[in-house]
Amino acid sequence: MILTRVTMKLLLVRHGEAEEPNQEVQDKDRKLVKKGIKQMRRVGSFLSEVNFLPERVISSPFIRAYQSADVILDEMELEMQIETEDFLLPSSDPTTVMQALVQLDGNVMVVGHNPLLENVIKALTGGEVSLKKGGIALVEVEKEKGVGTLELLLDQKTLKLL
Numbered sequence: 221m222i223l224t225r226v227t228m229k230l231l232l233v234r235h236g237e238a239e240e241p242n243q244e245v246q247d248k249d250r251k252l253v254k255k256g257i258k259q260m261r262r263v264g265s266f267l268s269e270v271n272f273l274p275e276r277v278i279s280s281p282f283i284r285a286y287q288s289a290d291v292i293l294d295e296m297e298l299e300m301q302i303e304t305e306d307f308l309l310p311s312s313d314p315t316t317v318m319q320a321l322v323q324l325d326g327n328v329m330v331v332g333h334n335p336l337l338e339n340v341i342k343a344l345t346g347g348e349v350s351l352k353k354g355g356i357a358l359v360e361v362e363k364e365k366g367v368g369t370l371e372l373l374l375d376q377k378t379l380k381l382l
Contacts, residue, residue, distance in 0.1 A: 231329045232357045236260045238284035259354030264295025275326035280308035289331040308332040314339035344368035
């Protein structure tokens with residue numbers, strides 16, 4: 221008999237500061253800048269301190285999101301595969317994303333973009349939030365109902381103080 225969990229922890233991470241958009245680099249190829257790397261190290265350090273261990277890490281295929289996930293895992297000293305999913309592209313439909321995510325089990329870290337992440341949080345919790353670059357939101361999701369409770373919302377200013 222296979223047991224599935226009734227709830228899951230969904231950690232939504234907005235990528236760190238990246239190169240400014242310009243004509244020479246396509247949006248999908250923009251990389252993190254030094255500040256963005258530092259932001260993601262701060263996220264990884266915080267997650268280690270609170271013992272949040274992701275069982276899966278899923279990223280948008282855009283370089284800045286993938287790099288963000290990689291830096292977080294490096295800071296946490298975790299060697300895990302980072303899955304990339306097209307459903308996390310910035311233009312994706314939040315309802316479709318939410319439906320895909322509630323099928324997963326355990327602690328899942330998702331790294332992506334706004335307004336998608338804010339809209340996924342709204343679709344799950346009914347609440348409107350501001351998720352700034354380098355920010356994190358932890359949502360406990362009741363999988364059968366497809367609804368969640370926002371448990372934590374931190375921006376970089378707050379993470380610096382912790």
